[in-house]
Amino acid sequence: MSTSFKVLTADTDQGEIWDAVVAGIDRCDVYFHRSLCQAFAAYEGCVARLAHFRHGDSVIVYPFFQRRIASLPFLQSPQDWNDYSDIVSPYGYGGPLAQIAADSEEESGRIWPEFLEAFHAYCLDHNIVSEFARLHPYLQNHRHLDLSNGLERRSTIVTVDLSQSEEEIWRGFTKENRKKIGRAQANGLRVEEANSPADVQLFSRLYHLNMQRLQARDWYMFPESWLSDLHARFSEHLTLFLVFEGDRVIAGGSMFHMNGLVSNFLSATAEDPGQFSPNNLLFYEIIRWAKRRGYRWYNMGGGYRTNDGVMRFKQNFSQHTEDFYTYQKVHLPQAYEALVQEWRQALPSTIELEESKYFPLYRMIPQ
Numbered sequence: 001m002s003t004s005f006k007v008l009t010a011d012t013d014q015g016e017i018w019d020a021v022v023a024g025i026d027r028c029d030v031y032f033h034r035s036l037c038q039a040f041a042a043y044e045g046c047v048a049r050l051a052h053f054r055h056g057d058s059v060i061v062y063p064f065f066q067r068r069i070a071s072l073p074f075l076q077s078p079q080d081w082n083d084y085s086d087i088v089s090p091y092g093y094g095g096p097l098a099q100i101a102a103d104s105e106e107e108s109g110r111i112w113p114e115f116l117e118a119f120h121a122y123c124l125d126h127n128i129v130s131e132f133a134r135l136h137p138y139l140q141n142h143r144h145l146d147l148s149n150g151l152e153r154r155s156t157i158v159t160v161d162l163s164q165s166e167e168e169i170w171r172g173f174t175k176e177n178r179k180k181i182g183r184a185q186a187n188g189l190r191v192e193e194a195n196s197p198a199d200v201q202l203f204s205r206l207y208h209l210n211m212q213r214l215q216a217r218d219w220y221m222f223p224e225s226w227l228s229d230l231h232a233r234f235s236e237h238l239t240l241f242l243v244f245e246g247d248r249v250i251a252g253g254s255m256f257h258m259n260g261l262v263s264n265f266l267s268a269t270a271e272d273p274g275q276f277s278p279n280n281l282l283f284y285e286i287i288r289w290a291k292r293r294g295y296r297w298y299n300m301g302g303g304y305r306t307n308d309g310v311m312r313f314k315q316n317f318s319q320h321t322e323d324f325y326t327y328q329k330v331h332l333p334q335a336y337e338a339l340v341q342e343w344r345q346a347l348p349s350t351i352e353l354e355e356s357k358y359f360p361l362y363r364m365i366p367q
Contacts, residue, residue: 003055005118010038010048018050025099030237030258031092037063039230040091053115057101060115063090074346089133095141112144123331130336130360135325138297142325150328156321158314160298162291177316180277181284187276191285194242200231203240203252210268243278251278260296328359
């Protein structure tokens with residue numbers, strides 16, 4: 001039975017092959033889509049690639065970003081690292097995803113080790129120091145990566161089962177949540193699907209003000225032009241909702257959606273959102289929208305920390321959770337240790353490092 005392994009690059013004539021390969025994977029989520037990967041690769045200044053492994057009729061795909069090591073700011077001699085890079089999964093949930101012929105466990109047990117070996121060989125051949133992937137909680141691709149010691153359970157996310165009736169979903173809300181939704185409706189708040197360029201610009205300004213109040217990292221400050229372009233290019237799989245109090249927008253949120261799955265992207269609330277809980281109404285209406293369009297699961301995501309306020313808010317909508325895993329691997333141990341050593345030496349003497357799970361460690365920015 002024939003076996004092949006290729007790595008495709010998004011911004012080349014291989015892009016159409018990427019599209020065709022992903023289109024042939026029944027369960028592919030939006031995060032495997034070339035257009036989305038390209039948008040975030042441009043934002044992050046790296047290269048989007050797709051590993052494509054085929055064994056007979058079985059296929060594994062794995063989108064990833066390849067980042068230059070030489071651009072790390074702490075390096076004393078960056079020219080020595082010009083030929084080196086590392087790998088991270090694109091924005092959202094990703095990792096390798098398989099479509100196994102005849103859904104055979106025997107075939108799955110054979111193809112995954114072959115893929116991992118082929119991918120490791122690719123990394124060695126291309127001086128790729130390390131690899132980090134945020135795995136997909138719904139697609140459960142962590143189950144096939146327990147062949148190595150790089151798998152780690154990080155947190156839980158809240159999901160809403162949209163196969164239930166609307167009444168069953170409503171009963172799954174907490175009593176307090178139902179009360180706040182009813183109060184918002186009674187006081188005239190309304191949620192509208194809003195995807196025009198003007199709507200996206202309005203939401204972008206609301207989002208930036210919200211991020212500034214939260215003192216969010218620079219990475220989350222997506223430029224208005226970038227967000228507008230993303231909505232324009234990806235409109236089939238990205239929808240924006242705004243919450244109005246009269247003519248004033250007081251909250252909003254955008255959702256990715258594809259192949260039965262809906263996932264939160266961005267959300268924002270005005271500095272003075274009023275007293276009628278606009279976010280409770282917002283996510284209720286998103287759930288109804290997704291349910292009525294035949295989606296199967298709504299991934300609300302998790303919190304920043306275990307049982308924080310964000311997580312507790314989301315659990316007002318559902319008690320169903322999934323585990324969120326990451327996968328990491330050092331492909332070039334000597335190079336990895338050299339980078340970590342130089343990174344440590346560049347730290348100010350006033351910083352005391354605690355034990356950290358951050359990976360790769362040499363890319364951590366101490367707070």
